[in-house]
Amino acid sequence: MEGTKEDVSYIRARDPSIRYFNRDLIKNARKNIGLLMSDTMCADDSVELECDKEYGFVEDNCTPVYLRIKGGQNNSNDYTIKENLLICRMPEQVSTSRAAKNKSVTHKKYCFTKIFGPDSKQIEIFDNVVKFRVLEFINGKNKSLFTYGASGAGKTFTIIGTAQEPGLVPRALEYLFRTLPKLPVIASVKPMPDGNVKRLNLSDRKSEMELRKNILQAQKGVAREQIIKTYSTMQARLSNDPVAVMETDDPISLGIWVSFAEIYNEEIYDLLQPTSSHGKQAPKLKIGMANGKVYIKDLTYINVSNGLEAYQVFIYGIQKIKYAETTKNNHSSRSHSIFCIKIAQALDNGDGVHVSSFSFCDLAGVERTKKTLNVGDRLKESNSINKSLMVLGRCIAALRHSQKCPNLNQMIPFRDSKLTQLFQKAFCGLEDLCMVVNINISKDMLEESHNVLNFSVMTREVTIPTNSETKCSDLKQRPELENTESLDEQIDKLEQLLKDTKRMYENSKEQRIQNCESEERDIITGYEDLFEANKNIYDCKSEALEKDYAMKYSMNKVDTYYNEK
Ligand SMILES: Nc1ncnc2c1ncn2[C@@H]1O[C@H](COP(=O)(O)OP(=O)(O)OP(=O)(O)O)[C@@H](O)[C@H]1O
Numbered sequence: 001m002e003g004t005k006e007d008v009s010y011i012r013a014r015d016p017s018i019r020y021f022n023r024d025l026i027k028n029a030r031k032n033i034g035l036l037m038s039d040t041m042c043a044d045d046s047v048e049l050e051c052d053k054e055y056g057f058v059e060d061n062c063t064p065v066y067l068r069i070k071g072g073q074n075n076s077n078d079y080t081i082k083e084n085l086l087i088c089r090m091p092e093q094v095s096t097s098r099a100a101k102n103k104s105v106t107h108k109k110y111c112f113t114k115i116f117g118p119d120s121k122q123i124e125i126f127d128n129v130v131k132f133r134v135l136e137f138i139n140g141k142n143k144s145l146f147t148y149g150a151s152g153a154g155k156t157f158t159i160i161g162t163a164q165e166p167g168l169v170p171r172a173l174e175y176l177f178r179t180l181p182k183l184p185v186i187a188s189v190k191p192m193p194d195g196n197v198k199r200l201n202l203s204d205r206k207s208e209m210e211l212r213k214n215i216l217q218a219q220k221g222v223a224r225e226q227i228i229k230t231y232s233t234m235q236a237r238l239s240n241d242p243v244a245v246m247e248t249d250d251p252i253s254l255g256i257w258v259s260f261a262e263i264y265n266e267e268i269y270d271l272l273q274p275t276s277s278h279g280k281q282a283p284k285l286k287i288g289m290a291n292g293k294v295y296i297k298d299l300t301y302i303n304v305s306n307g308l309e310a311y312q313v314f315i316y317g318i319q320k321i322k323y324a325e326t327t328k329n330n331h332s333s334r335s336h337s338i339f340c341i342k343i344a345q346a347l348d349n350g351d352g353v354h355v356s357s358f359s360f361c362d363l364a365g366v367e368r369t370k371k372t373l374n375v376g377d378r379l380k381e382s383n384s385i386n387k388s389l390m391v392l393g394r395c396i397a398a399l400r401h402s403q404k405c406p407n408l409n410q411m412i413p414f415r416d417s418k419l420t421q422l423f424q425k426a427f428c429g430l431e432d433l434c435m436v437v438n439i440n441i442s443k444d445m446l447e448e449s450h451n452v453l454n455f456s457v458m459t460r461e462v463t464i465p466t467n468s469e470t471k472c473s474d475l476k477q478r479p480e481l482e483n484t485e486s487l488d489e490q491i492d493k494l495e496q497l498l499k500d501t502k503r504m505y506e507n508s509k510e511q512r513i514q515n516c517e518s519e520e521r522d523i524i525t526g527y528e529d530l531f532e533a534n535k536n537i538y539d540c541k542s543e544a545l546e547k548d549y550a551m552k553y554s555m556n557k558v559d560t561y562y563n564e565k
Pocket residue numbers: 069070071072149150151152153154155156157158328329331332333334363364365366438
């Protein structure tokens with residue numbers, strides 16, 4: 001079949017959201033009319049024919065998903081990078097089952113917002129992913145950044161980093177405080193869960209100062225000196241880096257507050273809550289809702305007035321995160337951790353107040369129990385990690401589906417895990433969300449990486465509403481997002497609703513069974529009647545035939561008799 005330019009544009013026009021090209025057609029078109037293909041369309045001719053379509057290639061408004069490939073691994077020929085495109089060999093089981101359907105598909109192409117190769121440095125990721133977001137955050141936008149990947153793929157390294165190579169959070173803190181004007185020792189405004197700002201009186205400010213002092217003084221001796229040295233080294237290294245400087249003509253009160261929480265075995269814990277000396281278990285926190293905003297009840301927020309203080313508080317929290325040794329990582333996070341920076345801004349004339357937040361969420365790694373051979377506590381942790389990541393996957397899939405088919409009125413299962421419940425606004429595209437996906441290109445991680453890549457393109461294909469107001473109503477939101485009832489009350493209501501719905505369903509099911517049964521009975525009776533009627537006809541027919549035969553026989557006999565006579 002001879003290809004033409006029209007052929008190519010026809011294929012492109014048929015489904016503009018996913019670029020699916022008929023390879024033969026394109027090759028012919030290229031050969032015949034010398035059409036130039038861009039690199040992203042055909043990254044590598046040698047694998048071109050074995051590749052499936054490109055995944056995650058949505059033109060506009062897609063969720064930003066960055067890929068970071070772990071450094072220090074043996075070069076693997078399973079992956080090829082071409083700008084923002086990754087070509088990955090499919091693991092055996094997947095490729096054979098696909099190959100059965102699609103002859104020789106052995107590779108898959110994934111498209112990302114940007115790919116950071118194995119040699120990329122922490123600063124590169126920060127400059128490309130976080131820097132401009134910090135400025136937007138100062139300008140009042142809410143931001144969330146997630147790291148996602150298999151265990152040991154480099155998520156924590158990306159977010160926290162090491163003393164020599166600080167990660168995204170320490171860099172963001174440093175950048176934030178270099179951009180902001182000099183702040184007072186203790187802030188006069190504090191963000192509230194409902195998005196409002198509380199003006200602090202003298203005694204409030206004293207107790208906030210006390211709380212911060214307790215945390216900063218918890219780090220003692222050499223450890224404390226080491227933290228200060230690490231931060232100063234980073235500061236000195238970054239001091240030549242240009243920053244935007246915030247300028248405002250209006251007299252404004254600013255307060256920077258940080259919180260640190262972890263979701264461990266589906267329970268939320270406060271990482272900035274001083275440890276009890278009586279060996280009591282840390283309290284489990286609940287989720288609340290105020291003014292349509294989901295938040296963690298009683299979570300500690302610490303006011304910080306400079307980068308070093310913020311970094312010290314961050315390290316205090318890190319030291320309380322639950323880590324353990326597994327076969328995949330000797331310092332594996334056993335929980336999802338959420339570090340949140342909030343800016344409370346209030347005009348001094350009492351007019352305008354504003355709160356914005358930047359959340360950094362280091363997700364625990366996807367784990368394959370078969371490979372990790374986890375038992376006991378590790379197994380319980382990995383089950384709960386996998387379950388919450390599965391819910392995250394289901395929410396993303398449902399969101400993508402509901403955007404593609406808005407008439408289906410699909411329910412997004414945000415309530416099925418704490419993580420998705422807390423970030424539902426960001427997942428719906430009502431707040432800026434971006435994801436850094438980490439993969440390990442070593443051969444034995446091919447299957448895990450393949451699953452992670454599939455998840456990441458699904459996330460990328462969730463489009464960000466251009467007009468949040470209208471698009472939000474397109475999504476099937478549960479009613480609780482709009483009202484201000486407490487979450488417990490809403491759960492009770494929803495449970496009641498579920499019970500009622502179930503009862504209605506059961507009733508209607510019973511009715512339907514009864515209807516069916518009576519219909520079935522009618523049909524059977526009908527068949528029996530029909531059978532009876534048929535039988536009668538048959539009997540009559542047989543009788544008639546018999547009689548006919550007997551008559552003919554007798555007639556025959558009579559004829560023979562007369563003939564003989
Ligand atoms: N890009 C990189 N360059 C060098 N070393 C890295 C890189 N990424 C990760 N590492 C190292 O690999 C090890 C595992 O990384 P890390 O703890 O960040 O994995 P993780 O994805 O957070 O795993 P888990 O989900 O189990 O917590 C660490 O020792 C880390 O220093």
